[in-house]
Amino acid sequence: MARRCELTGKGVQVGHLVSHSNHKTKCRFLPNLCQVTLTSDALNKRVRLRVTAHALRSVEHRGGLDAFLVKAREVELSQTARLLKREIQKKLAEAETPAAA
Numbered sequence: 001m002a003r004r005c006e007l008t009g010k011g012v013q014v015g016h017l018v019s020h021s022n023h024k025t026k027c028r029f030l031p032n033l034c035q036v037t038l039t040s041d042a043l044n045k046r047v048r049l050r051v052t053a054h055a056l057r058s059v060e061h062r063g064g065l066d067a068f069l070v071k072a073r074e075v076e077l078s079q080t081a082r083l084l085k086r087e088i089q090k091k092l093a094e095a096e097t098p099a100a101a
Helices: 053-062 065-071 079-100
Strands: 013-018 024-029 033-040 045-052
Touching: 033 053, 033 065, 045 053, 045 079, 053 065, 065 079
Parallel strands: none
Antiparallel strands: 013 024, 033 045
16 A cells, blocks of 8 residues: 555655764655545545545645545546546536526
8 A cells, every 4th residue: 555645645755864963864754644534525425535634634624525626636636536536526517407407
């Protein structure tokens, strides 16, 4: 399983730990991943995703999973999140069509 956020695409970074004497040691900086269950209002179902704590705050800030996915770029999303985004967009388009007619 890749250490990558399914919603933002944030992954492992590589860098150095630098001591007081300026001695550098290679280090991997891992994202703060959490296994969470988010609810999609449009689809009326729950989805388990592996996301960073930062992405979780962003989802709450944007008003839920549906709003986050509609606004998110496809390049950053995982395969499951892309499929979920397409389902949500399809469901929202269906909901708008009868209201307009």
